[in-house]
Amino acid sequence: MKKKIFNTISPITLLVVALFLIGSGCPADDGVQDEPETSACDYEGYDGLDTTNNTTTLIPEAELTTDFFNTSSNGPEVEIYETSDPGNFWFVTTVVTLNATGTGQLSINGNIQTVNVTCLATGNAVGQGMQFIVIASGLDAEFCVVIDEFH
Structure with a gap:
């Protein structure tokens, strides 16, 4: 009798354990290194609201280049620019420490x-997110x- 119960429970138990292991990863852990390290991002890229005329500008992260200069003359700094038009749209700051202003x-x-x-989020290597x-x-x-x- 014990063998019969054990044989019935064993495959079911293994199935439950396998399903638990498969589904236990983080929702954002999809193996893609294109997501910033924070889930607080509303939009991946640039999301700017011009409050004078209530217009929004969106530039996807894929259309931006982010350069982290670790050894610049100003100390660590970040330069973000539109890859196809770097002279027209760019941002630069030395505020690269978490929660710094x-x-x-x-x-x-x-x-x-x-x-x-x-x-709000920082990194210091290629593939790491910043916000x-x-x-x-x-x-x-x-x-x-x-x-x-990374330079």
Whole structure:
């Protein structure tokens, strides 16, 4: 009698254990290194709201290049630019420490402005995510990017 019960339970138990192991990974752990290290990103890339005329600009992360300069003359800094038009859209800041605040420069259509920056997620190697909140007069934006180049 014990053998019969054991033979019935064993395959069911193995199936339950296997299903548990297969489904126990993190939802964001899909093996793709294109996701920033935080789940707080609303949009992967640049998401900027011009509050003066209520228009939103979205640039997908795939269309941005993120350079992390570890040894620049200003200390560690990040430069993010639109890959196809780097002179027209770019952002640079030395605010690269988690929860740090400071300033940066943002150029949109050649209009360069000083912006307030908060670093919400940081990395220091290719494939790691970074997240910044960028605020200025008439602008409320977020960068949610992955480091493409490390210098």
